[in-house]
Amino acid sequence: MPLRNAAASLLFLLILIFSPTLSSAQEASPPAAKSASSIDDLIRILENDEARNALLTRLKSEVSTDQAKAPPTEDQTIARQIAEHTRAAAEQIMEGGAAIWSGVAAVATVFSGSGEVDYGLLQTLALNVVLVGASLFASFFVLRMLSYVLQRSLDRRAAGRPWPLRIILTAISTIADIVTVALAWSAGYLIALQVIGAGGGRMDINQTLLLNAFLMVEMLKVAIRFVLQPRFPALRLLSISDTTAAYWYFWLARAISLVGYTFMFAAPVIATNVSDTAAQAIRVLVMLTALVIAIIVILQNRDRVRRVLSSRASHGRGDFISRSGAFLAGIWHVLAIAYLVAAFVVWLVNPTTALPFMISATLKSVAAVIVGGLVIAFIGRFANAGLRLPDDLRLRLPALEGRLKAFVPRVMQVIRTVVTVGVVIAVAQAWGLIDFLGWLSSEAGQRISGSAIAALIILLLGFVAYLAVSSWVEYRLNPEFGSIPTSREKTLLSLFRNAFTIALVVLVSMLALAQIGVNIAPLLAGAGVLGLAIGFGAQKLVQDIITGVFIQLENVMNEGDVVALGSVSGVVEKLTIRSVSIRSLDGTLHLIPFSSVDTVSNLVKDFGYHVAEIRVAYREKIAEVKEAMQEAFDLLMQTEWGDQIIDKLDMHGVTSLGESAVVVRARIKTVAGGHWGTGRAYNELVKQVFDRRGIEIPYPHVTLYKGDEKAGRSPPLQLEGGSQPT
Structure with a gap:
């Protein structure tokens, strides 16, 4: 029987669900009669085979009809899901709106005197709250006047002082502000307990709500005063004007007071003494007021923020930040207003879950943007400030400062890009668009991030090694410090620096690629094959390199030497393992590969x-x-060119008998490269001594001889147009 009654009850419930006729008929009966008659009817139906089969057929048809009418629950499209969420949100907004109107009606009922409210109790509560509030704000006013004197003194002390001292004085002023709020809050508690509470040590919950709301709101104002300092410009850490600081403090302080006192004091009191619906209506009205205030502030600052966002692009910068700022400059106010309206709607629809998530994500995003902006601003200030090394280091390493100035801006640009990407990732993480932290904690994330960091460290160490070797070579080539480098040292050090740079670039590139997961074995094999192919195909290049190696081993020329290579002569300016650069006397620079050099x-x-x-x-x-040539040499030794001469005059004597002159040769031995200037000075002195002694330096001339006649006389020379010689 129990099993039968249970089956009958279950079948009866099914009938109530799927049979509107039967359920409507049963609803017309009293509950007790309904239950008894339903069981009897169900028993009769189950005992009758025809009635039982008819009931089962009807139930099956009802289930088929309901399944056909029911919307599909699987594979819903995105449009349908969005429509369902939109419908749910609209329904909740309508329910919230109805609740708000109910709350307004409840408040109106209270103020009209038609509601069932204990007005005597309300008057007592209002009187106690007013007394506590009056004493609280009166004590806070007095304490603020006393702290104002201290803060004004700190402001005068901070004027014109360095920023570390200003930070300390600002912190002292903020501590005094915090103590003022805490003392006023304590005074309010003391008055509420001992005076209004008639010394019984008990106070009403509404007074506690007021005191706690005061503490929270005023502490938030203290934080705003610490940042803006609207009354004390010398204590202000931000570089903004007095008008801007006063403007933002005015709006922020009033918005915090309005929202804070409403949510922490007024709404709980109304919810306790009137109704929750009325309290929610007050909250909605206050939030709507705060929304309107925020929209007004956004519209007032639209042009100012637009100029700030587009300032980088207006100065000609084309990086990602500048382009993003220029794009947001025209629509930032629309996005901000849309965000505030969305936050207000979310708060109306689901204040317990969606709004806290939105506020948390917003705070995290703002924090990420602020931190990223501070880092980028610091990097930009450091890059724009310039890099200046100490004078002693600049004298020792003249090219180091230029090398760093060329490298640091590129590094700063990379860091700015990395910081920007980090801010974007942080914002996406805050809003739940990506799970970067989860990916970073995974095995793949740790492997990839570790490889990237290792590759960056290798690149950094490679640059440090390049900088160290280049600075050492530069120091060794600096003639003002240490020993003066020889031409051979200059050449070898320059070649060593070039070879080291090439080897370092190849090594660092290979190690960095290996760290990020690239298999460098095929690259090495390919480089060997490519080198072999280049060796066969570029025989001239191989000849250049081999000839250059032997020239360097034989030490036949170095940078700064004056050489003659074939038809080209001049000063060696640059010497590599493949070619030599020669600057001729007229300033022409000749690049000569070693394969074309036969004689050096x-x-x-x-x-x-x-x-x-x-x-x-x-x-x-x-x-x-x-004797005259020796005299000229003795005079030369008495001039500044005497230091260039390293041996006495080597007199060779008459070397040839020319057509019009006798050639007398002498040789003067000098230091390397000193023979040109010494020779010019010696020629000048020879001319002076010959002129003084009357020694002729003849012009080229020809002696004409016509022969003799048989009589022994020379025939006359016939001159056309002149007289005949006798």
């Missing part, structure tokens, strides 16, 4: 000779000419 003539290797070949007339005595 170094004109300044070890020492030099000035070869003086002096032409004199046949009538001059050679001994007198040699």
Whole structure:
């Protein structure tokens, strides 16, 4: 029987669900009669086979009909899901609106005197709250006047002082502000307990709500005063004007007071003494007022923020931040208003879950943007401030400052990009768009992030190694410190720096690629094959390199030497393992590959000779000419060129008998590269001594001889247009 009654009851419930006729008929009966008659009817139906089969057929048809009418629960489209969420939100908004109207009606009922409210109790509560509030704000006013004197003194002390002292004075002023609020709050509690509570040590919950709301609101105002300092500009840490600070403090303080006192004091009191619906109506009205205030502030600052956002782009910058700022400059106010309206709607629809998430995500996003902006501002200030090394280091390493100035801006740009990407990731993480932290804690995330960090460290160490080696080479080549480098040292150090730079770039690139997961074995094999192919295909290049290696090993020329390579001569400006750059006397720079060099003539290797070949007339005595040349050499030794001469005059004597002159040669040995200047000075002195001694340096001339007649006389020379010689 129990099993039968249970089956009958279950079947009866099914009938009530799927059979509107039967359920409507049963609703017309009293509950007790309904239950008894339903069980009897159900028993009769189950005992009758035809009635039972008819009931089962009807139930099956009803289930089929309901399933056909029911919307599909699987594979819903995005449009349908959005429509369902929109419908739910609209229904909740309508329910909230109905609740608000109910709350307004409840408040109106209370104030009209038609509601069932204990007005005597309300008057007592209002009187106690007014007394506590009056004493609270009166004590706070007095304490604020006393702290104002201290803060004004701190403001005068902070004027013109360095920023560390200003930070300390600002902190002291803020501590005094916090103490003022805490003392006023304590005074309010004391008055509420001892005076209004008639010394019984008991106070009403509404007074506690007022005191706690005061503490929370005023502490938030203290935080705003710490940042803005509207009355004390010397204590202000932000570089904003007095008008801007006063403007923002005015709006922020009033918005905090309005929302804070409403949610922490007025709404709980109304909910306790009137109704929850009335309290919710007050909250909605206050939030709507705060929304209107926020929209007004946004519209008032639309142009100012637009100029700030587009300032980087207006100065010609084309980076990601500048382009983003220029894009947001025209629509930022629309986005801000849309966000505030969305936050208000979310608060109306689901204040317990959606609004806290939205507020938390917003605070995290703002914090990420502020931190990222501060980092980017610091980096920009550091980059714009310039990099200046100490004078002693600049003298030792003249090229280091320029090298760092060329490298630091690129590094700063990379850091700015990384910070911007980090801010975007933080904002997306805050709003739940991505789970970057979860990915970072996973095995793949740790592997990828570790590889990226290792690659960056390798690149940084590679740059440090390059900077160290380049600075060391530069120091060794600096003639003002340590030993003066020789030409050989200059050449070898320059070649070492170039070779080290190439090897370092290849090594660092390979290690960095290996850290990020690239298999470098095929690259190395490919580089070997490519090098072999280049060796076969570029024989001229191989010849250049091999010839250059032997030239360097034989030390036949170095940077700064004066050489002659074929038809080109000049000063060696740059020497690599493949070619040499020569600056000729007229300033032309010649790049000569070593494969085209057959002979290298170094004109300044070890020492030099000035070869003086002096032409004199046949009538001059050679001994007198040699004596005059020796006198010119003695005079040369008494000039500044004497330091360049490293040996006595090497007199060779008569070397040739020319058509019009006798050539007398002497040689002067000088230091390497000193023979050109010494020779010019010696030629000048020879000219002076010859002029003083009357020694002729003849012009080229020809002696004409016509022969003799048989009589022994020379035939006359016929001159056209002139007289005949006798």
